[in-house]
Amino acid sequence: MRVKQIEKVLPCIADPWKLRIIAHLDETPDMPLIAKYLDGKYSENLGMVVVKSGIKEMNFFSSGQVTIRMVDSEQEAIDLVNKMLAMAYHKAMIAGDF
Secondary structure, three states: OOEEEEEEEEEEEOOOEEEEEEEEOOOOOOOOHHHOOOOEEOOOOOOOOEEOOOOOEEEEEEEEEEEEEEEHHHHHHHHHHHHHHHHHHHHHHHHHOO
């Protein structure tokens, strides 16, 4: 699973020198798995998982959309999301959950 495309690039509300990006994944994410292995907060009712990495925040949606805040570039957002997803799925495979 990887970022398929960037939909929008906007200035970050919290810091105008940073960006917030809306991206789409190439497949539907496993929300409970992402929450478990990335120490995220999962809301089944909202269909989303919130994950933080330092000051950066990612919201994974069951639709395959991801929002990323507090990044410096589109490439940083893509790399961060892809890295976090790979880490979650690798941890799940090691634990035998995938």
